[in-house]
Amino acid sequence: MPDTPTADPSASAHVELRGVTFGYGERVVLQDLSLAVPRGKVTAIMGASGGGKTTVLRLIGGQHRAQGGQVLVDGQDVGAMDPAQLYAMRRRMGMLFQFGALFTDMSVFENVAFPLREHTDLPEGLIRDVVLMKLAAVGLRGARDLLPSQISGGMARRVALARAIALDPQLVMYDEPFAGLDPISLGTAAQLIRRLGQAMGLTSIVVSHDLEETFRLADHVIILGPGNVAAQGTPEEVRASQDPLVHQFVRALPTGPVPFHYPAPSVAEDFGGLP
Numbered sequence: 083m084p085d086t087p088t089a090d091p092s093a094s095a096h097v098e099l100r101g102v103t104f105g106y107g108e109r110v111v112l113q114d115l116s117l118a119v120p121r122g123k124v125t126a127i128m129g130a131s132g133g134g135k136t137t138v139l140r141l142i143g144g145q146h147r148a149q150g151g152q153v154l155v156d157g158q159d160v161g162a163m164d165p166a167q168l169y170a171m172r173r174r175m176g177m178l179f180q181f182g183a184l185f186t187d188m189s190v191f192e193n194v195a196f197p198l199r200e201h202t203d204l205p206e207g208l209i210r211d212v213v214l215m216k217l218a219a220v221g222l223r224g225a226r227d228l229l230p231s232q233i234s235g236g237m238a239r240r241v242a243l244a245r246a247i248a249l250d251p252q253l254v255m256y257d258e259p260f261a262g263l264d265p266i267s268l269g270t271a272a273q274l275i276r277r278l279g280q281a282m283g284l285t286s287i288v289v290s291h292d293l294e295e296t297f298r299l300a301d302h303v304i305i306l307g308p309g310n311v312a313a314q315g316t317p318e319e320v321r322a323s324q325d326p327l328v329h330q331f332v333r334a335l336p337t338g339p340v341p342f343h344y345p346a347p348s349v350a351e352d353f354g355g356l357p
């Protein structure tokens with residue numbers, strides 16, 4: 083049984099999935115999945131590898147459409163949006179994907195200016211002010227003229243964050259924001275996600291495998307089990323969950339209900355013909 087959170091996050095949900103089913107071809111990844119992301123808070127989506135976390139982000143961003151159920155952003159059904167509505171919705175969203183790399187032939191400044199040039203008619207002077215403000219927010223105003231090849235991985239992640247918030251989004255989605263970062267850069271990135279979220283009143287959704295950092299950062303945690311929510315609530319509530327899958331997950335145990343094998347034909351079928 084999924085754990086019941088003490089406060090009902092759907093009361094002020096920014097994003098809601100209602101009975102969502104989604105698969106790639108034959109492979110069903112999400113089955114009747116319902117969850118709510120509270121507004122103005124940091125929500126972590128965690129779970130076993132391949133459990134569908136990135137797929138959930140793609141459904142919220144409208145890159146995929148649910149095959150059953152509804153994905154609601156600000157109460158609007160993403161699956162029913164026409165291209166113009168999708169475009170308008172995405173303008174209010176920032177997305178920071180692990181490999182959503184910077185444009186390598188553009189300076190740090192131009193990388194952050196890019197969405198402003200694409201989506202607004204702001205005059206050059208204002209673009210400069212906004213870019214420098216966003217770079218200042220991530221501590222990199224002084225790095226404006228450098229190329230991505232001249233900055234560290236941690237700095238590049240911060241530039242990508244400045245770019246993701248360039249248009250003052252209401253919602254920012256982070257897919258593995260800590261992957262590959264050293265402990266100091268990781269702590270800085272987590273602090274930035276929290277501080278910027280608070281300063282801008284953002285709803286943040288963080289998909290991460292980094293259990294300790296993510297539990298420290300998040301207000302609300304959702305653990306995906308096979309196709310559905312295994313537990314959700316505050317980090318403390320989720321830590322205390324009795325669900326065997328959640329227990330395995332929060333204690334990082336190698337054995338438990340989370341399968342090691344990707345679904346495959348039976349061993350007999352694959353090897354039965356061997357002498």
Ligand SMILES: Nc1ncnc2c1ncn2[C@@H]1O[C@H](COP(=O)(O)OP(=O)(O)OP(=O)(O)O)[C@@H](O)[C@H]1O
Nearest residue numbers: 106107109111129130131132133134135136137138
């Ligand atoms: N474009 C695609 N085509 C086919 N299968 C896909 C595609 N994208 C993802 N999958 C499959 O869907 C399942 C869920 O993938 P997803 O990336 O959403 O999981 P995840 O929980 O984010 O995984 P991880 O934590 O390892 O990044 C996986 O089994 C994956 O192999």
